[in-house]
Amino acid sequence: MAARVIVTTSGKGGVGKTTSTANIAAALAKFGKKVVAIDADVGLRNLDVIMGLENRVVYNFIDVIEKTCKISQALVKDKRVPGLFLLPAAQTRTKDAVNPEQMIALCEELKPDFDFILLDCPAGIEGGFKNAAAGADEALVVTTPEIPAVRDADRIIGMLESMGKSPIRLIINRLRPNMVQDGDMLAKDDILDVLSIDLIGVVPEDENVIRSTNNGEPMTMSLDSPAAHAYLNIAERLLGRDVPLMDLESYAGRGFFSWIKKFFSGGSKKK
């Protein structure tokens, strides 16, 4: 076994990196893969909480790097899904406690024992991002359909490209099909147009994300919700399966009205 190492990143904070990491990790484990999700956000750890494993954290990956404990002691096994593990971040340390070489060494040590290593990257483009990205071969870039998030994604994609990560694929998160239909939210194709990058999935806005965080259980473990469905699809695409995009328009259900509006406003669109 030699794990694929994938970093989840975004540049901008609050777009759903950690939620995406947790749900994709759980989904991959559900598909029978052995997965470790590493929280690379040293000092502001949250992946443990999103995964609902915060009470089982004893050691963290800084302890592993500093040889305070063995790697097997720091890994938290998720008892709900076989093959799912969390490697937590240190909460009382800073990003300077680790360097890119150490992250690469950590990933190399884990590689033989897993199918997937998912690195949950902190927001920003500084040390924390560089550490997390250093260990990865592939990248998932999370954005939302808003200008600031897409702009930051563009910056991050450029940095990932110059670091030689490949493939780099995009997750469009928190899309509201109703607003897209009304012409009030950037559509999937608008974002792909400006970023020119491969898409791996579109996750619709879904209240169940908040519920699952409240409950400490990734949606892909049990809940049948639109976002859970989208994350399961992303996991399948990571496994190389050809899964069509979800029909998000059916959630919106206002096709005819928006068609009329588009028809009348079509001529004045280009300024």
Add this chain to the structure above:
Amino acid sequence: MGFLSRLFGSDNGKDSAQRAKNRLQIILINDRTDITPELLENLREEILNVIIKYVDIERSKIAIDFEKEQGATALVANIPILRIKRGGSIAMN
């Protein structure tokens, strides 16, 4: 009113997504043309060194800068010429 203007595509409140896309495109063009002040200064010096071989210019009134418009970046130089050097055309041959 809101309903009518949306339906018939008057400017107010219509298609904010299209506006977002337009703005985003311009922002990304600017972000991607990553020109540092040092680079611009070097470029300026080299261009001027070539020009003063042939013409006398007014150094204090030179303006060289990048202008960014929708979809394109242009290098725009405004260099007032005082006079053409007499030997200039001979030197070229």
